[in-house]
Amino acid sequence: MPKKLRYAGLILCLIGLFMIAGCSKSKAPAQLPQVTMGLAMFTQPTNTGELLAGYIPSDQFKVSAETLNKLDADFEKLLLTETKRIYLRGASARQCFEITTAQRREDPMNALKFWNQVGLCMKADVLIIPQVIDWTPREGGEIGAFQSAGVNMDFYALRVNVDEPSISRFHFEETQESLSNNLLNIDKWFKRSGKWITAEQLAEEGMRQAITELGL
Template identity: 45%
Template sequence: MKYRTLIQLALAVAAVLTLGACQQITQGPRPLPEQAIGVAQFTQPTHTWDLLAGYIPDGQPKVDDKVLRDLDESFETLLFRQTKRRYVSSGASTRCLEMDMRKRNGSTTALETWLDVGRCMKVDLLIVPHILAWKERDGGDMGTFIPSAVTMDIFVVDIVKERVSARYHFEETQENLASNLMNFDKFMERKGKWITARQLAEEGMRTGIKELGL
């Protein structure tokens, strides 16, 4: 039985390596220009008018504020480690967003809100991250009943041109290797463990930073 299992695993690894060898290497996005860039706090859109794009999945519970602030910390740490830029921090965006909400009497679009926040922060570009769906794992790193799941958007809002210039969408529920052999690289990076939702979101952030040219 052990011999058969080893053969199956070896075949699975060979299949994944073969598929990886056939993939073409593509050039990454052009880096963003050297401009003043701000980072907004993580928020969870609850209405369609809160969205810059996309949609809100049905039946999503409210994400705890501490989770969002932890994600702010993770995102700014990764930006500092992976890029050579200086960013106006999410702390400034929090104050500007609160000021904007107080001064508005009627409804407004998400783009108008974040443009005002960017102007308040005195930046040319504003990175706006949203959490759309969040499910924490039920279990531990070696075994879980319910895996982590995260849906996240990261937008680049051009404050000068008054438009959304780029969007990165991340949506993943962790799967075991038997369910999807294409996850072999992730399986190895995660050392065969079931990760937390925050760790899953951080994986999305790392890829988003590259995809957006930050």
């Protein structure tokens, strides 16, 4: 085959690949309108009554209060720097959580009603609810880990409503794998500079994805 024809064929193939890649891109999620946003604290459900979706692993790792507080700070920072929204958070969220928890002891309620009550207490139109389902700390260092980090997290955007609350969910679950175990993770491996990252760093990746997927 003449060189010109070979080059022409190669160019057509490349054009075709770019067109396929362009068509395969998913649409960006619809952005939430300008409403009053509330941000709940990170919690870890330990029984089915606290779950909004999914299930609790039988060997669930207990996340420390210190870790939950760090996740709160990291998520708040990301939301304040990567979105253009103002969030009701901090003391307001904690106070309303404690008030609703006390009410729950007197009048048992499911997880959806519970968080809706928290949102009503905060006077929020939409309440962002981050939850840690399971957690695997990294054991070892950046160069060599005896146990890789893993996180199982849910992020919810709850439309607060007295009568019919509605909810959207983004689920993030990943355990870091070596490149030799899964070549499909090559982009992630290079993005992480070929290092074994901590569970907190992995959780931050989940937070960034949640911001995008929930249209925050």
